[in-house]
Amino acid sequence: MGAYFDDKDLAHFGDLKEHAPELWEMFEKYYGSAFQPGLLTKREKVLIGFAVSQSSQCPYCIDSYTQQALEQGLTMKHLGEAMHAVASLKAGIALAHALPAHNIDKKVSM
Amino acid sequence: MSRPVALRVVPRDPAPNAFAARVAEGHGELRATAVDTLQINVGKRCNQACRHCHVDASPTRTEVMPDEVVDACLDVLARDEALQTLDITGGAPEMHPRFREMVTRARALGRHVLVRHNLTVQGEEGQGDLPQFFAEHACEVVCSLPHYTAEATDRQRGRGVYEASLEGLKALNALGYGRGNGLVLDLVANPVGAFLPPAQEDLEHDTRDFLLSQHGIVFDHLFTITNMPIARFAQWLERAGLYDQYMDRLEEAFNPATVAALMCRTLISVSWDGRIFDCDFNQMLEIEAGNGAPLTVHGLDTKALAGRLIRTGDHCFGCTAGAGSSCGGAIA
Numbered sequence: 001m002g003a004y005f006d007d008k009d010l011a012h013f014g015d016l017k018e019h020a021p022e023l024w025e026m027f028e029k030y031y032g033s034a035f036q037p038g039l040l041t042k043r044e045k046v047l048i049g050f051a052v053s054q055s056s057q058c059p060y061c062i063d064s065y066t067q068q069a070l071e072q073g074l075t076m077k078h079l080g081e082a083m084h085a086v087a088s089l090k091a092g093i094a095l096a097h098a099l100p101a102h103n104i105d106k107k108v109s110m
Numbered sequence: 111m112s113r114p115v116a117l118r119v120v121p122r123d124p125a126p127n128a129f130a131a132r133v134a135e136g137h138g139e140l141r142a143t144a145v146d147t148l149q150i151n152v153g154k155r156c157n158q159a160c161r162h163c164h165v166d167a168s169p170t171r172t173e174v175m176p177d178e179v180v181d182a183c184l185d186v187l188a189r190d191e192a193l194q195t196l197d198i199t200g201g202a203p204e205m206h207p208r209f210r211e212m213v214t215r216a217r218a219l220g221r222h223v224l225v226r227h228n229l230t231v232q233g234e235e236g237q238g239d240l241p242q243f244f245a246e247h248a249c250e251v252v253c254s255l256p257h258y259t260a261e262a263t264d265r266q267r268g269r270g271v272y273e274a275s276l277e278g279l280k281a282l283n284a285l286g287y288g289r290g291n292g293l294v295l296d297l298v299a300n301p302v303g304a305f306l307p308p309a310q311e312d313l314e315h316d317t318r319d320f321l322l323s324q325h326g327i328v329f330d331h332l333f334t335i336t337n338m339p340i341a342r343f344a345q346w347l348e349r350a351g352l353y354d355q356y357m358d359r360l361e362e363a364f365n366p367a368t369v370a371a372l373m374c375r376t377l378i379s380v381s382w383d384g385r386i387f388d389c390d391f392n393q394m395l396e397i398e399a400g401n402g403a404p405l406t407v408h409g410l411d412t413k414a415l416a417g418r419l420i421r422t423g424d425h426c427f428g429c430t431a432g433a434g435s436s437c438g439g440a441i442a
Contacts, residue, residue, distance in 0.1 A: 041312075042309075043308075043312065067305055070301065070303060070305045071301075071305045071306045071307070071308060072308045072309075072312070073257075073307070073308030073309075073312060073313045073316060074308075075257060075259055075261065075262045075302070076261075077259055077261060077262075
């Protein structure tokens with residue numbers, strides 16, 4: 001076995017079906033339906049996919065959603081804004097998780 | 111200097127290739143209908159050397175349509191009233207010494223004249239009045255603008271091209287182009303990389319909003335065109351290690367709904383040296399139209415070309431991928 005993450009693996013994502021075919025088919029249908037245009041456009045959903053990919057640190061998803069974003073007419077200028085929206089929110093989340101420290105200090109300190 | 115690339119898309123025979131087989135599944139053979147457009151490539155000389163160019167055009171190219179071929183093209187146009195549109199391309203076609211004469215004579219024949227214009231050629235010596243010339247002859251001007259952002263456009267077409275292109279568009283707008291009054295201004299957008307173009311109507315909407323709000327620029331239509339794996343773009347794909355991936359992408363995105371509207375069915379393409387091709391892409395790959403003796407524009411009978419078998423190769427997947435691609439944009 002080589003590297004844990006290989007870009008060629010993405011094409012074999014569907015191989016996971018063999019372990020639980022019925023559940024896989026339900027997942028495929030759910031995933032496919034969720035990304036169909038609705039009140040949100042296809043492009044908006046692709047941007048959500050990109051943001052979640054980055055936030056979840058999934059290299060396969062970042063590969064896929066970057067290419068999908070380019071095919072939606074977005075450029076790295078657009079994705080640059082998106083990635084900072086993600087990063088700043090992640091920074092805010094990290095800071096929000098420091099609130100207990102603030103609270104505990106208030107509680108136990110004189 | 112780029113290394114030579116062994117293109118894998120040039121089967122000499124139209125029958126046994128993956129594209130022809132895919133078309134045959136739903137449509138049988140790919141054949142022309144009636145020819146209504148004469149597209150002439152007047153030469154490979156251009157003031158730019160874009161990274162995606164399927165013509166390999168640049169300022170150093172010397173191929174220019176000679177007088178006898180220009181005369182033969184105009185003769186065919188005059189004789190054949192079915193040819194309602196003259197589509198002039200290059201290179202930068204305006205750099206041909208008889209470009210203005212060709213336009214003037216085609217318009218005098220009552221033909222619709224469409225010029226594939228790179229905008230920056232307006233800055234070349236003696237070309238500053240091109241917008242006025244286009245307007246006086248009511249040419250449809252089809253302008254290259256890969257993307258509405260400067261970064262993407264300059265990456266493909268060269269530094270400073272975006273700003274120069276905006277100036278060119280403003281000059282055309284100032285004369286009434288792009289305002290829905292009959293002087294038609296189209297933009298052509300193509301991906302800046304190895305991926306398919308977005309939905310044409312979405313990109314047209316975004317481009318319209320951006321150019322109007324940021325630069326006060328208007329236009330009539332935006333055409334999305336898929337980059338063809340030919341010449342300079344194919345060389346870039348090879349160097350980047352993306353050739354196979356891109357070809358797979360084109361093939362997997364094959365859309366049968368595009369076949370009926372493929373431009374090769376209604377157009378003939380004339381090369382600078384007078385040979386006849388099914389499209390400008392086949393022209394660059396030297397896949398001549400017909401299966402008998404080579405055809406030339408001299409004394410050409412376009413009626414005899416109706417119903418002909420179109421010669422294809424794997425590059426043709428570029429015109430059938432996704433929403434399809436043609437010189438007039440998406441087709442499905």
